[in-house]
């Protein structure tokens with residue numbers, strides 16, 4: 001061991017000890033912050049599925065690969081990061097002896113081949129990601145807008161640096177004739193070696209540089225615990241493991257909303273007490289520990305942002321920036337919380353002055369910030385951000401580390417609505433109508449069956465009919481809203497034509513509760529849902545067909561939380577089945593192309609993409625919009641946005657309508673009464689109502705079967 005090796009070994013040892021000590025401290029501090037969250041016992045179920053899903057999603061990159069080349073490049077970077085760990089370990093042996101390698105496997109030609117291959121592909125991958133970051137970052141409303149760019153550059157530079165060092169070390173070994181792998185297994189290393197001079201300690205010094213770069217990275221991320229772009233390499237594993245629904249292939253936070261929880265238990269409003277139970281989230285520490293883990297894991301990749309309809313129409317909401325604001329706030333407030341600080345449910349400070357004596361003044365100031373509040377109050381999340389969300393789920397769908405944005409947004413809404421009574425005033429009418437009339441429009445209950453007038457066949461009512469196969473859930477829009485009533489009549493006619501035995505609840509039906517739940521009024525949701533659960537249980541309903549994807553989602557996914565498990569299909573699924581089994585036969589395709597707009601609560605939230613397309617494919621020539629299926633763009637009505645004014649930025653329905661019109665289709669088919677209204681209004685707003693028609697999938701099919709005789 002020469003002088004160079006002794007000096008290099010000492011330096012490598014010192015920097016490594018410093019880095020490891022700081023890393024342990026950082027992990028302990030992150031764990032302490034995450035543990036400030038509320039309990040969430042449901043995250044520990046079914047560990048087998050959780051492990052499988054975590055391995056498939058991380059090692060298989062199932063979410064990232066949807067982004068084709070970027071996903072593939074990131075996969076190689078991830079694998080090379082794992083291999084890098086071995087190469088960095090090897091560097092410690094090379095510092096001591098420049099001709100040495102990793103013990104046990106380090107002399108095996110397969111090791112030489114695999115590390116060489118992965119290093120080359122990892123280098124190409126990271127260079128591609130750097131190129132993409134550079135080319136995307138200046139685009140208008142880029143996915144990187146608001147990301148901490150130096151952190152991304154730093155991580156990318158570290159990976160490039162370590163990989164290049166790896167080739168230089170091997171190159172020096174080649175030049176010194178101490179490299180044991182053949183040229184066919186390590187061609188790049190041999191090529192680099194051909195350019196380098198023979199230098200006995202060359203590999204030692206480069207190995208030391210490699211260790212310095214790696215430990216510099218570890219020190220930097222340890223001093224920046226909110227550096228998600230680096231920490232996600234570790235946190236993505238637990239975050240995916242503890243996702244809400246591990247059995248779901250995509251978007252754990254899609255479909256049902258979580259019930260309102262207090263101390264890890266669902267709240268029942270018959271017993272809930274706002275002085276003892278937590279109603280939604282008013283302070284960052286009132287999120288569950290999984291929420292805080294979500295915020296810590298965000299990689300700042302901006303995929304959620306790039307898909308968000310609010311962000312894409314110049315509204316202040318970006319799901320990425322929302323998550324980053326919550327993360328930064330949680331970590332800045334943490335010293336105060338860890339000292340015992342925090343407010344109880346009545347707003348009183350829990351800690352004594354003595355406990356808070358040593359807390360940093362910045363943490364104390366952070367603790368005073370309201371979670372929801374405008375810039376004048378130094379709020380963490382602006383109310384315009386909170387209320388811009390349509391709960392479309394595009395963010396959840398795209399997030400590679402399974403962050404559950406929609407749950408967090410609705411939890412914050414719940415506190416605002418239930419405790420603060422603070423929400424867009426215009427939505428108050430809808431909530432009052434739900435409470436008093438059982439529907440958002442405030443229409444009289446005895447008008448629920450008006451849509452049946454003029455039909456040339458009888459519709460069974462539950463109660464009158466002894467038995468039926470399907471309950472046809474009409475929904476409030478389907479019963480009261482003029483355009484949606486056409487869909488209701490079309491579906492009823494088609495079911496009748498196909499000989500499906502169905503009945504309706506008529507005046508026994510009330511709103512499913514979706515708009516109340518999405519706006520955050522869990523009390524009204526539970527009231528309506530409970531009433532429907534009792535009605536459906538009494539009627540012994542086993543199968544439901546619904547035309548509204550919001551009802552479809554609520555009845556099928558959320559009533560289970562109130563004890564009702566029932567099979568629910570969307571009308572497009574039932575129609576697809578009836579066409580496929582020959583019970584309905586489209587005879588005359590409609591004129592002109594048809595494009596289909598995926599409703600968020602049918603498509604993304606419930607993965608029904610094919611059934612409506614198959615019905616349309618049998619009835620017309622279907623042309624797709626650029627954003628379709630899981631990447632479809634919201635119409636702007638979800639999340640109770642249907643009942644709020646849209647004052648900021650471009651209207652979401654206009655953005656979507658322009659996309660639909662650009663296909664040149666003569667018909668825009670929808671599968672949701674709210675999409676019907678939004679896209680219909682968009683077409684009228686563009687003055688295209690005489691050229692382009694907006695109708696439901698069911699009406700398209702009915703026309704193909706009945707032609708001009710189809711009821712309007």
Ligand code: SF4
Pocket residue numbers: 304307308309310311317318319388389390391392393394395396405406
């Ligand atoms: S649910 Fe939709 S609107 Fe809401 S933040 Fe996510 S992408 Fe944006």
Ligand code: SF4
Pocket residue numbers: 297298299300301302303304305319320323395398399400401402403
């Ligand atoms: S997609 Fe997920 S990881 Fe990426 S910025 Fe959004 S929340 Fe963060």
